[in-house]
Amino acid sequence: MDYSVGQVAAFAGVSVRTLHHYDKAGLLSPGGRSDSGYRLYGDADLARLQQILFYRELGFPLDEIAAVLDEIAAVLDGPRRDALERLRARRRALHEEIARLRHLADVAERAIAIQRTGVPMTAEERSEVFGEITFDLSYATEAQLKWGRSETHGEAMARASGHTKEDWRRLMAEAADWRADLLAAFTAGEPADGERAMDLAEAHRAHLARWFTPCPPEVHRRVADDFAADPRAFALVVPASEQSPGLAVYLRDAVHANAARTDRAPAEKDER
Structure with a gap:
């Protein structure tokens, strides 16, 4: 029995445009035409379409599907083994992708936990404590992927989640005072490698160590x-x-200058 393109589209749950595209690509050409020139699909065509949709569901691109179907259509066992190997390779890739997505889901869950700071707060309390400081969830996720295996990052996240509401108030007030001093130094044109800027960098390092994790110069x-x-x-x-x-570059340069100063200090002490 022959079916029109509209009937096949309805059977398969695809669009007529998709079937036209498969035909144009040489992936699925209808076995016949009506007297008026319309496409007609037979049972063999439907069976091939079923195979195409199966491989599309697995994520195969159209050119690979064509190659697989050509191999399956061959008579000898050797080409059939090639088709099976393609399926096995795709299965491996899918398992790897599933593992990657599961890892990303775990990371996102941790990032959400970080976003919540480990302390239940109303929107008003969050605004009061954090002001305009925001913690971008996409950045939290990327940071977890980048630094998640480091001991310092793990400790920082653990301590952050353990802070009380009052801890966060004190932490953010301290950070605001430091930020005001940084902006004043930058606006006044203080050099990034000058004493004032380096002292501010050292204060930031001490702040991180006090509230999150030890922060040696290289970190x-x-x-x-x-x-x-x-x-x-x-x-x-x-x-x-x-x-x-x-401003961000200014802070980076001040931190690098202070780190160099900190690295020099033990050597200068030894020389004495």
Whole structure:
């Protein structure tokens, strides 16, 4: 029995345009035509369409589906083994993708937990404590992927989730005072490698150590590099409304200068 393109589209749950595309691509050409020139699909065509849709569901691109179907259509067992190997390879890829998505889901769950700061707060309380400081969920997810295996990141997240509401109030008040001093130094044109800017960088390092995790100079450098490279990271310390062009780079340079100063200090002490 022959079926029109509209009937086949309805059977298969695809659009007529898709069937036209398969025909144009040489993937599924109808076995016949009506007297008026309309496409007519036979049982063999429907069986091939079923195979095409199966492989599409597995994520195969059309050119690979054509190759697989050609191999399956061959008589010898060798080509059939080629088709099976393609299926096995796709199965492996799907398992890897499932594992990756599960990992991302786990990371997102942790990021959501971080976003909640481990403390239930109303919207009003959150606004009071954090003000304009925002924690971008996409950044939290990427940071977890990037640093999740590091001991310092794990400790920072654990301590953050353990802070009380009052802890967060004190932490954010301390950060606001530091931020005001940073903006004043930047506006006054203090050099990033000057004493005032380096002292502010050291104060930020001490703040991280006090509230989150020990922050040796090499770790502080990486944190500051993130501030300069990613606006979402810098928004954790300076809200958008208070930022100025060059401020993130200024902080990064101050942190690097202070780290170099900190690295020199033990050597200078030994020389004495």
